Amino acid sequence: MTGAVESPFWTFVKQSVKSLFIVAFALSATSYTDDVVGSFEGLETGLSAALNTSTATTPKTTYEALDQSLGKGLDLIKICTENADAAGFNIGTAIGWLIAAAVIAFGTTLVTVIGGAVLIVSKFALAVMFAVGPLFIMLLLFPITARLFDSWFSQVLNFTLTIVILAVVMAMATTAYDAFIASVDLNSNSGESPMWAAVEIGALTGVLVWIILQISHMATGLAGGMSMAAMGIRHLMSPVTGGLSAARTAGNIINPVSTRRDLESGMMASGTRFDHMIAGNTVINPAYRQHVMQNIGKNWGWQKGGSVKN
Secondary structure (H helix, E strand, O other): OOOOOOOOHHHHHHHHHHHHHHHHHHHOHHHHHHHHHHHHHHHHHHHHHHHOOOOOOOOOOHHHHHHHHHHHHHHHHHHHHHHHHHOOOOHHHHHHHHHHHHHHHHHHHHHHHHHHHHHHHHHHHHHHHHHOHHHHHHHHHOHHHHHHHHHHHHHHHHHHHHHHHHHHHHHHHHHHHHHHHHHOOOOOOOOOOHHHHHHHHHHHHHHHHHHHHOHHHHHHHHHHHOOOOOOOHHHHOHHHHHHHHHHHHHHHHHOOEEEEEOOOOOOEEEEEHHHHHHHOOOOOOHHHHHHHHHHOOOOOOOOOOOOOOO
C-alpha cells in the first residue's frame, strides 16, 4: 500500500513465512534446543546405534569404547609383566616380556590418547557450533549472508560424523583386542614368543592409529559430499513453495489477468477478473453492456476530410 514492498505479493508472502520460521528457530531457546540441537544429537545417537552391532560386549558410547580399549591393553600389560617376574634370572625371557609390555603400553596409550583427543575436540567444537548456531540461523534472513549458514551447517555435520565414525572405530578396536587375546596365549607356559606378540599388537595399534587419524578426512568428505545448495532454505521450504506455486497456478485459471475497456475512463485497463467485476467492467453489469453497445462500430466508416484533385 505504501510502495515500500516492490516485489510481487506471493514473493512477499514466501519471504514473510521464511522469516517467521527462521526467527522462530533462532530466537526461541526451546525450539532451538529441542528441534535443532536435538536433531543433530539424535542423528549422532541413531547412526552410532545403527553402525554398531548390538552384542553384550559392544560399548554403548564412545567413552565406554575408549575405556574398554584401554582396559584390554592394561590386561595384556599385566600378563606380560607377570611373566617377566616369573622368568626370574632368565634375563633374555624377562627382557622379551618387558619389551612386549612396553610395546603394548605404547600402542594402547597412543590409541586411547589420540581417540580421546579426537572425541574431546569434536565434542567441544560441536558445543561451540551449537552455541553460535542461532546467529548463523539468523543470517538466513539475508541472501548475501545465507552462505555462512551453509558453512555452519557443514561444520556441525562434520563434527557429528566424526564422533559417529570414531565410535565405530573404537568398537572395532575393542573387538580386535578381544580377537587378539583369544588367538594369542601370553601365559609363560604356552611357549608363545613375547616378541612376536609385541609385533602383532604393535601392528594392530598402528593400523588403529592410522584409521583414527583419517576419521576427520572421512567426516569432511561425507559432510562435504552433500550439496549444501540442496540444504538451503529454499529447498527445505520446497513443499511450502510448491504448494504456493500450485495455488497460484489454480488462481490464474480461476482469476486470469485480462485487458478490458474501463467503464469510467473509457480507456483500456488491465486487471484480474475479480478486479474487473469489482469495477463493473463485466457483461453482467447492464451499464457496461450498454456502454459497449454504444461504442460498437462508432469509429467505423469512410475517412472524413476533403478529396485530393489533380
